[in-house]
Amino acid sequence: MFNSINSVGGWFAANTVNILYAVAIILIAIWASNFIKKLIVGMGENYEKLDETLFHFLGSIARYAVLAFAGIAVLNRFGIETTSLIALIGAAGLAVGLALQGTLSNLAAGVMLLMFRPYKVGDFVQAADTFGKVDAITLFTTDMITFDNQHIIVPNASIWGAKITNHSHHNIRGVDMVASVAYGTDIKKAKASIAKVLKANKNVLADPAPFVEVETLAASSVDLLVRPFCEGEHYFDVKYSLPQAIYEQFQKDGIEIPFQQIVVHNAK
Known part of the structure; x- marks a missing residue:
């Protein structure tokens, strides 16, 4: 027992300098890792366009990378061969990466989404x-x-x-819809009827001006493309309120709304 104590004491005496170096390396590494993480996280917090979640993740990676290098430096200080250890960690990382391939692909995609936004x-x-x-x-x-x-x-x-x-990238949105009228309808009158509806809607902008033109000559109707512009927050209000308003205005103005027709000719 005394021999064991003496051998341990002798080892500490022989490695006093290495122990002091190791303690210094660990303390410096802890300080440096925390400083680097705060620096990276601070970048995300100081700039509104940068995503904080991504920078917290990058800060954690940087922190653990510094601690890992410090651990390898400490082992080298005591003469422990770290080449095999690094290779083992690399092999384990590869195995974990293959096992979590789907999860890592989501992680990589998440990083890209948070970076490019x-x-x-x-x-x-x-x-x-x-x-x-x-x-x-x-x-x-x-x-x-x-x-x-x-x-x-x-x-x-x-x-x-x-x-x-x-759909929210631009503040102003165009709202596309189709208004169909029967063949023989005065197109200028139909456009004027649609213009009344667009002007009466408080969410439709005057600038850019609404676009109303004939788009398609269908089998039983003349289809007009109606594209008013509005602020993005009113997009769905405009999209789902205008068709009914146009229909009601067509009825008031006596504009015929087409329906599918089948013409049968009797053979003589």
Whole structure:
């Protein structure tokens, strides 16, 4: 027992300098890792256009990277071979990466979404066959609230690898709809009738001016493309209120609204 104590004491005596170096390295590494993390997180907090979630994640990675290098430096200080340890950690990391391939793809997509910000919380977005309001963006998923009040969680990989339509990107939106009239209708009169409806709607902007022109000569109707402009927050109000208002105005002005017709000719 005394021999063991003496050997341990001898080891500490022989490695006093190394122990002091190791303690210094660990203390400096802890301070440096915390400083670097705060610096990176502070970048995300100081600039409104940068996402804080991403910078918290990057700050944590940087912190653990500094601590890992400090641990390797301490082991080297005591003459412990770290090459095999690094190779073992690398192999373990590869195995974990393969096992979590789907999760890591969502993580990578989340980082890209937070960096390039094709949308932000509060935007109305159509992505991954889902249309709704963005409720939250995390490193792995995007939470969306649909118009029928469903909470849908979409993996980020499904969003980043497909088409993204951000309906809230521009403040002013064009609202496309079709107004059909019967053949033989005075088109100028139909346009004037539509103009009355657009002018009466408080959410329709005068500038840019609404666009109303014949788009298609269909089988039993003349289809006019109606495109008023409005602020983004009023998009759905305009989209779903104008068709009824145009229909009612057509009735008042005596403009015929077409319906599908089949003409049968009797053979003689």
